[in-house]
Amino acid sequence: MIRIYAIFLRQVLLIRRSIHRLLGIFYWALLDLLLWGFLTVYLHKVGQDRLSGITVLIGTVVLWNFLMRVQQGVGVSFLEDVWARNLMSLLASPLSIREYMSGLVVVGTTSAFFSLAIMTAVAWLLFSYNIFQFGFLMIPFVAILFLFGLGLGIFTTAMILRFGPSSEILAWSIPALIPPFSGVFYPVATLPKALQYIAFILPSSHVFEGMRAAVFTSRVDWQNLILGFLLAFLFVIASFFFLHRSYRYVLRNGLLTRFSTE
Amino acid sequence: MPEYILEVRHLSKMYKDGLEAVRDISFSIKKDETVGLLGPNGAGKTSTISMILGVLEPTSGEIDIFGKSLARSRTEILSRMNFTATYTFLPGNLTVSQNLYIFSLLYAVSHPRERVKELLHEFDLERYADTKTGVLSSGELSRVNLAKALLNEPELLLLDEPTASLDPSSADIMRKKIKAYQEERSGVGIVWTSHNMNEIEEVCDRVLFISHGKILLDGNPRTLPQEHGKKNLEELFIAVAREPLALQ
Numbered sequence: 001m002i003r004i005y006a007i008f009l010r011q012v013l014l015i016r017r018s019i020h021r022l023l024g025i026f027y028w029a030l031l032d033l034l035l036w037g038f039l040t041v042y043l044h045k046v047g048q049d050r051l052s053g054i055t056v057l058i059g060t061v062v063l064w065n066f067l068m069r070v071q072q073g074v075g076v077s078f079l080e081d082v083w084a085r086n087l088m089s090l091l092a093s094p095l096s097i098r099e100y101m102s103g104l105v106v107v108g109t110t111s112a113f114f115s116l117a118i119m120t121a122v123a124w125l126l127f128s129y130n131i132f133q134f135g136f137l138m139i140p141f142v143a144i145l146f147l148f149g150l151g152l153g154i155f156t157t158a159m160i161l162r163f164g165p166s167s168e169i170l171a172w173s174i175p176a177l178i179p180p181f182s183g184v185f186y187p188v189a190t191l192p193k194a195l196q197y198i199a200f201i202l203p204s205s206h207v208f209e210g211m212r213a214a215v216f217t218s219r220v221d222w223q224n225l226i227l228g229f230l231l232a233f234l235f236v237i238a239s240f241f242f243l244h245r246s247y248r249y250v251l252r253n254g255l256l257t258r259f260s261t262e
Numbered sequence: 263m264p265e266y267i268l269e270v271r272h273l274s275k276m277y278k279d280g281l282e283a284v285r286d287i288s289f290s291i292k293k294d295e296t297v298g299l300l301g302p303n304g305a306g307k308t309s310t311i312s313m314i315l316g317v318l319e320p321t322s323g324e325i326d327i328f329g330k331s332l333a334r335s336r337t338e339i340l341s342r343m344n345f346t347a348t349y350t351f352l353p354g355n356l357t358v359s360q361n362l363y364i365f366s367l368l369y370a371v372s373h374p375r376e377r378v379k380e381l382l383h384e385f386d387l388e389r390y391a392d393t394k395t396g397v398l399s400s401g402e403l404s405r406v407n408l409a410k411a412l413l414n415e416p417e418l419l420l421l422d423e424p425t426a427s428l429d430p431s432s433a434d435i436m437r438k439k440i441k442a443y444q445e446e447r448s449g450v451g452i453v454w455t456s457h458n459m460n461e462i463e464e465v466c467d468r469v470l471f472i473s474h475g476k477i478l479l480d481g482n483p484r485t486l487p488q489e490h491g492k493k494n495l496e497e498l499f500i501a502v503a504r505e506p507l508a509l510q
Contacts, residue, residue, distance in 0.1 A: 002367050005367065006367035010356070010364045017355070018355070080353075081353070084353035084354060085350075085351040088347075089410075092345060092350070093365065093369060094338075094340040094370065095368050096336070248319075251317065251318060254277065254312065254318045257312070257349060
């Protein structure tokens, strides 16, 4: 536990000393919220009652950014160690890769919930949007996106570990692939049939579809949410497995030193 | 307690591209012994140290530290040893005391704050305690790295060119600090790599010459050159680097 705390503390100290890192936790999320929030206000005005449910967009944007924060909390914290060329010192200590990743997961979780709290407050203050209107449904929504975000964070970390520091672009580009197929801004039915299959295997699409169903039809598709949860859970397991394989590959091929030199 | 702190048996490392960095080497280090690992660049010293640190998987062979297998008791062993190397870094965006504190937690030091204070004092780093590590000079950084390596009062210390970037005076201070640490605590074993033969002669009880991944010579640094018809350790080093087969 103490080693997991050390990894968490290392990131906290880093954030505490740097205002731009602190802002980074909610800067992009707030920008997204402002952009989509004002767009929904505008659409609501011009569409009158026909677009009354459009405000659900604010909810999907808040939760999408929560997912991104979890992923980046893990992935970018790992990159901080890559940029500091600190990985070798850490992994040649008694710290195990499992403890190291657990520390990063705690960092990702803390920063994501901090960011979610701020976005929830801003959505309510600026747009009178209450994300808690979903009641207990918020629990499965947040749980699925949290797990999927963790899985994405672990997966991108494993990719960078496997392919070296020069592949850090993956930390930003892999998550960017998800929203077009997740139904964050539009229903999955909008996608061509072939792409709907991709949406089906993404846990996030089941959450955003669930949110829309709750608003527009007042029905909860529990089957869909359970499927989303199972997919997210499986993705986390698969990502851990991939991370473990990547780490073994790095140890076998002596690639840890490149994180000090590249 | 085992007589040897470190035992390396038939250790080999072959990389994917066919490069054989370490070829069937065996050696051991006793308590209170300082062993120099010498050899030209690319001889296999860093690969050997990386395997002892558990960050490089051997192709074959075994490493036992404190009488236990490194492969099976990694965490327990690594918390009783430490290292400093020219190719490892501490986060430059944290202060000296923050870095030392984080590593004291990683090594599960029992009174971390007190130990950090003690080392800051011992290495004359108190005035840099709140300075970001990234802005320190190489001499100051070497002191911080050595302080980090002594945080957990290791019984086995791996030093990969600990004085490489230091001026002669700072290097001398570092050598004295390391030797003082070893003398103050009984049973500490040290593996020391360096390209400075005078330094090796001064600090090591025994040297291992490695070339092309193999141990060619093993002996006392003060008598080994004469045994091989060389004037001094530097001459012997050059001979190992240029004509290793002649010495086999």
